[in-house]
Amino acid sequence: MRGPVIPVRASVAIMSTIMSLVLLLSFKTPDTTRPRNPVAVIPSSAPQASPSGAGDPGSTSPSAPAAPSASPSSSSGYKDGQYTGQDIQSQYGDNQVKVIISHGRITDVQALQLPFDRQRSQEISQAAGPMLHDEALQAQSAQIDTISGATFTSDAYAQSLQSALDRAHA
Amino acid sequence: MPSPRVWRVKSGDVAVVLGLNALVILGMWVRHGGLSLLVSPAADLTALGQLTALLGTYAALIQIVLMSRSPWLDQLFGMDRLAQWHRVLGFSCVSLICAHVVLTTVGYALGDGSSIAAETWILLTTFPYVLMATVGTGLLIMVAVTSVRRARRRLQYETWHFIHLYAYLAIALSFGHVLAVGTDFSNDGVARAYWIALYTIVAMLVLLFRFGQPVRLAFRHRLRVHSVVPEGPGVASIYVTGRALHRLAARAGQYFNWRFLAADGWWRAHPFSLSAVPNSSYLRLTVKDVGDGTAAIQRLKPGTRVAVEGPYGTFTTIRRSSRPLLLVAGGIGITPIRALLEELHSTKGSIVLLYRARSWSEVIFKEELDNLIQERRGTLHYLVGRRGAEGIGEDPLSAAALRRLVPDVHRRDVFICGSAGMMRGLHASLDKLHVRRDQIHYERFALL
Numbered sequence: 001m002r003g004p005v006i007p008v009r010a011s012v013a014i015m016s017t018i019m020s021l022v023l024l025l026s027f028k029t030p031d032t033t034r035p036r037n038p039v040a041v042i043p044s045s046a047p048q049a050s051p052s053g054a055g056d057p058g059s060t061s062p063s064a065p066a067a068p069s070a071s072p073s074s075s076s077g078y079k080d081g082q083y084t085g086q087d088i089q090s091q092y093g094d095n096q097v098k099v100i101i102s103h104g105r106i107t108d109v110q111a112l113q114l115p116f117d118r119q120r121s122q123e124i125s126q127a128a129g130p131m132l133h134d135e136a137l138q139a140q141s142a143q144i145d146t147i148s149g150a151t152f153t154s155d156a157y158a159q160s161l162q163s164a165l166d167r168a169h170a
Numbered sequence: 171m172p173s174p175r176v177w178r179v180k181s182g183d184v185a186v187v188l189g190l191n192a193l194v195i196l197g198m199w200v201r202h203g204g205l206s207l208l209v210s211p212a213a214d215l216t217a218l219g220q221l222t223a224l225l226g227t228y229a230a231l232i233q234i235v236l237m238s239r240s241p242w243l244d245q246l247f248g249m250d251r252l253a254q255w256h257r258v259l260g261f262s263c264v265s266l267i268c269a270h271v272v273l274t275t276v277g278y279a280l281g282d283g284s285s286i287a288a289e290t291w292i293l294l295t296t297f298p299y300v301l302m303a304t305v306g307t308g309l310l311i312m313v314a315v316t317s318v319r320r321a322r323r324r325l326q327y328e329t330w331h332f333i334h335l336y337a338y339l340a341i342a343l344s345f346g347h348v349l350a351v352g353t354d355f356s357n358d359g360v361a362r363a364y365w366i367a368l369y370t371i372v373a374m375l376v377l378l379f380r381f382g383q384p385v386r387l388a389f390r391h392r393l394r395v396h397s398v399v400p401e402g403p404g405v406a407s408i409y410v411t412g413r414a415l416h417r418l419a420a421r422a423g424q425y426f427n428w429r430f431l432a433a434d435g436w437w438r439a440h441p442f443s444l445s446a447v448p449n450s451s452y453l454r455l456t457v458k459d460v461g462d463g464t465a466a467i468q469r470l471k472p473g474t475r476v477a478v479e480g481p482y483g484t485f486t487t488i489r490r491s492s493r494p495l496l497l498v499a500g501g502i503g504i505t506p507i508r509a510l511l512e513e514l515h516s517t518k519g520s521i522v523l524l525y526r527a528r529s530w531s532e533v534i535f536k537e538e539l540d541n542l543i544q545e546r547r548g549t550l551h552y553l554v555g556r557r558g559a560e561g562i563g564e565d566p567l568s569a570a571a572l573r574r575l576v577p578d579v580h581r582r583d584v585f586i587c588g589s590a591g592m593m594r595g596l597h598a599s600l601d602k603l604h605v606r607r608d609q610i611h612y613e614r615f616a617l618l
Contacts (some may be wrong), residue, residue, distance in 0.1 A: 010328075010332060021339075024305055029295065029296050029297060029299075029300075029301075094465075137466065144359040146202075146358070151353050151356050154357070156354070170196055
């Protein structure tokens with residue numbers, strides 16, 4: 001018996017498909033969601049990895065008394081002061097926050113930079129900024145929910161905030 | 171008699187699973203701000219783009235399941251109905267995906283205040299995996315376009331099928347951008363896990379039934395062509411032997427997708443009914459030369475290896491009630507009818523067989539049929555000749571003609587196999603004769 005013969009047209013099609021795929025897969029978009037300077041940042045989407053223990057409801061309750069000397073693994077373990085987070089570049093622009101700690105608690109988060117370069121980004125930042133701020137104060141950590149429609153901004157905001165809080169721990 | 175495996179799935183279960191997943195997906199969209207985003211034209215478009223993406227992808231996954239050759243789906247609905255649904259859902263699926271592309275691009279462009287062209291460029295070059303997904307969309311459009319009836323008729327089956335397989339690639343290519351930039355997934359671990367689970371389950375079904383099953387059967391049964399016997403002009407029966415054939419658990423009236431591993435044609439599988447009751451020494455199928463490689467099958471050499479998928483089909487005597495029977499065959503549709511007749515032992519009432527053919531040269535199995543009918547004390551009417559010919563009339567299967575041939579037709583279970591046109595006409599006739607739908611069983615070769 002002759003060996004099986006693949007129809008010529010099919011093999012040409014398969015070969016060109018494979019070559020196109022190789023080309024396509026080698027295309028990389030600029031990776032913009034990483035921080036500019038390479039410092040390890042805990043992603044906000046991994047609550048269990050959080051060093052601030054925000055998953056513990058007791059430590060995030062706003063009424064819980066905050067002792068500055070508490071264990072550093074609790075959210076109340078921040079040292080008083082102002083800490084500037086990393087500048088995180090998201091899809092739409094720079095995101096950077098400053099966190100203000102007094103009596104071991106997050107008392108304010110100031111957005112130093114939010115994406116304002118494009119009209120859509122401005123809309124999103126104007127809507128999302130205050131919500132992210134409130135969420136951060138509520139959570140007393142960077143474990144904040146993503147704001148609908150502002151996925152990238154929320155993500156970057158949380159990352160910058162986390163890096164600021166990491167400094168507050170140190 | 172080995173009976174086919176019975177799957178304990180009900181059509182209601184399938185509907186519930188499909189409905190629940192649809193609800194979860196809608197819920198995901200709402201939870202991730204689908205509704206709350208409806209505030210400005212730009213955000214509206216983006217949110218709708220998100221919804222169409224979710225639903226389009228869900229439809230695409232269902233499409234794959236429909237064609238996964240899952241035996242439980244075949245048992246519930248039959249491949250012919252699954253193929254019809256696949257056809258209808260396919261066009262909706264591609265429309266949804268296209269809507270997603272347009273809505274999202276326009277929505278982002280409006281939001282950014284940039285032109286469509288500029289936004290398209292930004293999306294393609296800076297959003298991770300969006301270029302890949304765009305190529306995937308192009309492939310899906312190609313699949314849809316080649317399936318439009320007019321294009322489909324111009325294409326060889328193999329070409330069309332080959333192009334159709336690119337749908338898998340399209341779905342794979344779109345996967346990355348869904349998780350990387352999809353609002354519903356980029357920050358929600360649960361949604362991400364759910365989505366990956368959906369893809370995994372669908373992939374498992376395909377691997378199990380489209381790849382695993384034929385390979386398993388090939389190793390277990392080691393099927394080979396035993397002989398090819400001419401039955402008439404352009405028609406031949408192929409006897410296939412192998413090991414442990416009873417474990418195939420095939421029944422008369424069922425079909426397999428046959429792949430003959432010869433140099434000429436190993437790459438295509440054909441659905442053919444068994445034309446004899448399967449036994450422990452051979453399977454028999456009967457093939458008419460209708461192009462698409464069916465002539466090559468008739469030239470197969472003894473010893474050629476055979477790979478099969480199946481058995482499929484519910485056109486079996488399981489469907490039979492205790493009523494007497496009417497079997498109707500049109501042309502090559504006699505093959506499963508011939509097998510059914512062989513399996514039926516006339517203990518439960520009489521059998522009438524109507525065999526419609528355009529000419530006597532088209533009639534096959536005449537001797538076998540005459541013997542089988544005689545043994546079963548049944549009646550066989552050959553309705554041979556073109557329409558309008560003497561003794562045939564305008565329609566030999568009209569209600570009036572049926573009433574004359576089979577006066578008690580309304581009391582019978584009716585098994586039909588023939589061309590789509592013949593079956594449509596016969597359905598209408600049977601309706602007029604008050605034969606209920608649940609009395610009528612039919613087979614169509616849906617996968618061809």
